Amino acid sequence: MLWITLVDKTGNGLWAGTAALYFTAVAGLGIAEVGLLISLSGAVGIAGSPVAGRIADRMPLTRLLIVLQLVRALAAFALLTTDAYGLLLLYAAVGSFGDRAAGVVTKLYAARVSGSDRVRYQAVNRTVSNVGFALGGIAAAAALGVATSGAYRALLIGDALSYLAVAALTLRCGEPSAPSRVVAGSDGASPQAPRSPWRDRTYLLYTASDAVLSLHDSVFRVGIPLWIVHATTASEGLAPLLMVLNSALVVFFQVPLARFGATTEAARDLLRPLAVTFVLGAAALAASAVGGPWFATAALCATAVLLTLAEMLHSIVSWELSVALAPDESQGAYLGVHGLAQSAQRSGGPLAATAAVAAGPMAWAALGAVLAATCWGQRRLVRDHLPAEQPRPAASAKA
Template identity: 45%
Template sequence: MLLAQCVDRTGTGMWAAVSVLYFTFVSRLDARQLGLLLGVAAVAGIAGSPLAGRAAERLPVRGLLIGCHLLRLGMMGLLLVVNGFTSLLFVVALICLGERAAKTLEMLFATRVAGERRATYQALFRSVANAGYALGAGIAALGLAVGTISAYRALILANALSFALAAALVRRTREPAGHGLVVARGDTGAADQPPTAPSPWRDRGYLFFVLLDIPMNLDDSVLNVGLPLWLVHHTRAPHAVVPGFLVVNTVLVVILQLRVSAWAEGPRRAAGAVGWYGVTLLACCLILASATGGGVWSATFAMLAAAILVTFAELVRSVSSWELAVSLAPPRARASYLGVAGMSQSVQKSVGPLLLTGGVMTAGPAGWLALGTVVTGLSMVQRRASLVRLSNLAAAPAGPRQAVGTVGGQAGPS
């Protein structure tokens, strides 16, 4: 399964590096069309997670994951032949929907395979995924150096082939036990009449966790959007530093992910780690706010320090977010709950860049200070709410039609 994920991420890394340039120079989209295309695609991606989680309650995860890879394979192939904006909009939306659905299914697959050692599995996956992204970006750099339309299309074809190979590798992986409805330990029921699973959409406590998890994913936008734009427009650091952000991020994730995962392993440690996420992101924001007044060297060191801190925040979040998404969900309906939890990353990818460019950076250094303060405060709220919900779930396990909710620290059935 890890090999399949590595192959998938290699292709995705290629596509991420060339997609905007492809739509600009090959598809000839203007800035307005490109913005609309990416916005609609992001919205489609939001729907992918809950749809995948709901389907996984009834169908084998392996078959669904293969289907997602094949969907992306077909849509990538269509990119080579479609030209009109409307057709591109449809194709790219399905690509994003399939990508988010696939990530949710991979998360569920790994949860069932790894069991209580899911934090270690997540660490291994993160290391493998980053290696895949780096490899894909390197391959894309070779294609971009050529710069011809044929080179762009060759990269798209390579991405499509990565999905075919990933599907073949998943097919050779044994389906984990418990596909379809996941029954909690100790639950009983007739095989032909499974108990009714709780719905995450009626579980206010879990929805509160998912809502708070959106700002807990802002490190992604800070790294990929905030740092480069802030360096270019507000500091004297050379533009050549920008690629260094991804180098620092990739190297640190590969080296430290297993150690951070061991430190934050288990639901209560994961809840405690959420608070450290806020503190670390606040430190990153403080450095960014102070990077505007220095010279070339001081600005360069400040921006690289910010990249290190936001990477530490990412390391903590990647463990705590997944562990809590699993631990706070009733085992009976874990698939649909994880599908809803997966929306937080998709929503952040849609609104995070707009928040940074339209709000935080417009306000200057004060904007970064405000962002860091707010995220830190929300991280403490999520930490407290998660600990209360964990206690309630341990003390009073939910029945087949009831899930324990936590809103603002208060417990009650949803």
Template identity: 60%
Template sequence: MLVVAVVDKIGTGLWTGAATLYFLYVAHLSIAQIGLLMGLSGVLGIAGPPLGGRLADRFPVTRVLVLAQLARGAALLALLATDDYVLLVVFSALGALPDRASSVLTKLFAARAAGPERVRYQAIQRTAANIGWAVGAAGAAAALTVGSATSYRLLLLANVASYALMAVLTLRCAEPPAPSRVVAGTHHPVDEISTRTPWRDRRYLSFTATEVWLFLDDSILQVGFPLWIVHATDAPVGLAPLVLVLNSVLVVALQVPLSRFGSTTAAARRLLLPIGAALLTGGAALAASVSGGPWFSTAAVLVAATAFTLAEILHSLSSWELSVALAPDEAQGAYLGVHGLAQSAQRSLGPVVVGVAVSMGAIAWPVLGATLAVTCLVQHRLVGPSTRTPPRGAPPASRTPGPGSGAAGFQPVGEQAGRSRTP
């Protein structure tokens, strides 16, 4: 599955940088039309994670993932068949649904396959994905120097080919045991499994709601930094792409080594405190970047980028462990699907929030950093030691913890039997 992640990001890197230009120069859409197309696609894509998670509780996750990969490729390939705006919107939206679902399905596979080592596995997978993204983006940059309609079509086809290759590779992966279909070591039909639902779990829904805000670091790095560098600082414009390079280098270098600090539920909860401190530091550094000359502005921006990237790395570890550990075995897919809504919602909300922050000036960044730090504290309290109360209407849980679960239901943090704790 690590190879699948690399292939996925190579293909995505090839296409993402060319997508807007394809719609502009090949499909001949206006900027407003492109913005609306992407916005509508994002809205439909929000339904992908819960749908994918629910299906993975009922069917083998590898088979569901293969279908999602093929659907992504088919929707993208369909773009070549038309220049009609309505159809382009429909095909793009239909592609966004399995695209968002694939992210949750990949994480669910990791949770089931890696068991207690899921945090390290996810860190390795994220590192591999970043390497793949860099390779794909470099390939896209080389192809875009040609700037012809044919080059854009070839990049699209290369991404379609990556989906086909991913489907073949996924079929070769062994299906991991699914706690949702294995209870106390006995296989049961789906209709005999407890119908636990995350939509009645107030604590998990509250946890997911705080995640929407904490995932904002993605929009800050991808959208906020370029806009801020160009419009508010004396730093050179060329610093904007270098910030993204710095982000990728730090993720590749630090994601796996730092994974040991989030290897248990209790450790993942403790990470929320340094995450908040890093977000505060990043906000203060961005505010300071408007002062002084080019050298000072550049240094302040780099400090901010480092702080936000560190927060991103640590939050990915904390978020991953907590989202799995707090989900009951028999509804693991459904719960992770709901958690996946946080990233989907952030993709729609984040650019708007960051755009407002840039327009408000330097004072917005420490304020935004402070709200993110407070959110870390709220989440720290929310996921603290507690005995889980089953949602109303759910039968009492009597089961043996599955291999993908860090806790039986929502047992007190730090009391996970059978898992070694790394300081």
């Protein structure tokens, strides 16, 4: 499954940073049209997580993953066939739906196949994802140096071919046993009725709090670049270097950090250092607005390190708690709902980050306090709802 992640994320890296440029340079759309297209298609894609999660409880995951990869490939190839705005919007929406759906099904597959080592597996998976994005980004940067219509089309074709390659690789993956099937037939008892996550108040509140904790992504990718330009004396060229630093730290430290969240209770306890990291990162970002270029640069580098640490800690906590809180018989549906946390962050996070930039240093301090309080609230929320620690099943299928 890790090879699948590498191929998939490399394809994403080819397209993610060039999509807007493709729509302007090749399809001839205006900037406002591109913004609306990306926003609307992303809004449609939000439905992908809960829909796919619910279906995943009812059919083999490998079969569903193959179908979703083919949907993504067809949507990407379809973008090459037209310049009509309505059709571009339709194809982009289908692709966005497929992306979100494939993401939650892949997470469910990983949770089942990794068994007792799911936290470490997720850490390795994130490391591989970052390597894939970097490889795709490097290839995209080379193509952008040419900046011709043919180069943009080649990047889109490469993205589509990566989905076909992932579908082919998935054919070789074994199907992991579903916890719901084990529960139903392990001792001859009657199958447990599936539970709806939409009626589980604790899980919905947990998902909402996780959306807030995911704001570190928008702060890093949207807030910091704008802050560097509009509020600090640091060089504008520092922004992409901080992104490189972020990726390098994740590649080298995500796996070692995973051992601190190897159990559900240990993952819950990581919410304490996560809260401290958020406060320190926000303080460093606020401090970068004072002093000369060297001080601003040092403060921004400290911010990048702290927010990357927060990103890694949060990924461990979010992965473990989202699975542990989901009942076995409805695991897919629950993880599908949890996928809405990232969708909500991607929609509202940039607005929160830009508002903080406009409001000034105290806004970052306030955001750090909100994130820390959310960590505290989430830790209390899940305390009485986590299952007792039990030996986890071994990996159930070859990945």
